[in-house]
Amino acid sequence: MSTDFLTRLADVDTPAPTPDLARVQRRARALRRNRRARTVGASVGLAAVLTVGGVVLPQVGGGAPTPQAGAFPLSLGVAPAVAGEGTTECQTGWSEWVAPDAWPADPRITGAAAVLADAPWAATxxxxxxxxxxxxxxxPVxxxxxxxxxxxxxxxxxVADPFPEGTDGVADVPVRGAAGRLRDLGTSAYVSWSEDGARWMASGSGLGTTDLLDVLDALRFDGDALDPGSVPSGLDAAATGATRTERETLRWTVTYGDTAPVEGADGVHRTPEGTGVTLEAMAGPQEPPEVVASYxxxxxRLVDVAGHRASFAPWGDQSTDVGGWLRWQAEGVTYVLSGGLPVEDLAxxxxxxTPxxxxxPSLTGLPQY
Structure with missing residues (x-):
């Protein structure tokens, strides 16, 4: 199995090869800059996502089974129960750029707008x-x-059933006193079971499947509310925030320096290392940054950003590649800073x-992409 970070997320056999995620994401950025991605269809190419047995995970070099009817293609998202009802409602959507003259009227934009106060590059x-x-x-709850x-x-x-018919490598296991199913991918494992009239799902990494099941058995919930006193010793419960009701995501984005993907002789689009960064901010409920640790x-790597815990996920093989995504949350806003820099420099x-x-005019006068 490859040692690449994203490859280890989902090592599954498939008849169709899956492109390198970094390449897909950089290509997606290029598409947005060229205004060629206006709609999001069932494959959700704009979000650069892949569906693995109903669980949406980023991958490199592995593959994914053909999504079943009702598959939910949201980046690093988990399908709600309605997505498993055989409808196509959860497979479609659209996207567009918001004109600058509309920014001041939307509190989701004014609340998320931010810049780097001390960037060594100009905003582009x-x-x-x-x-x-x-x-x-x-x-997540x-x-x-x-x-x-x-x-x-x-x-x-x-949630919807994460293991639709035909998903390989699934074993029956007892979970929280119920009959459950487990899929072990080596560096991460996924569990599903029914409880209190609802289907539940869990992901775990950094611990064996037996330990993962022990953790799940120990947790106590009142509906969606976790009892913090039930969290096993050695683990910390991150804040999960409010339930998401908005179907829209507004992503404030500022690029600094030369961050445009450059196509090499091998056809792969790569972001120049160390020559710029991209800052993104989203107001409203989002997954906590620590979720990536369960993949x-x-x-x-978990690091501190101004008193807030941030997660760093590298772009590729940490022994050869530099850069990645640094994600943290502060005052209801989720931030992502990405670039070809070491995690210490990104932090x-x-x-x-700063807001x-x-x-x-120094922002509204810039190109949007």
Missing amino acids: SAGVHLTRMDCTSAL AVLVSEEPVRGVTVWRD DAAGV ALAATV AAVDD
């Missing part, structure tokens, strides 16, 4: 990208994490994030 673009899906993804070593467990309630704990830049005025 600033825009707001709107994506509207016909279903909202399910937000519990996110557990440890920092040394990094381990993660995430739990969702009221591949070995590839994740230092992230600490300089921005959406009518600032």
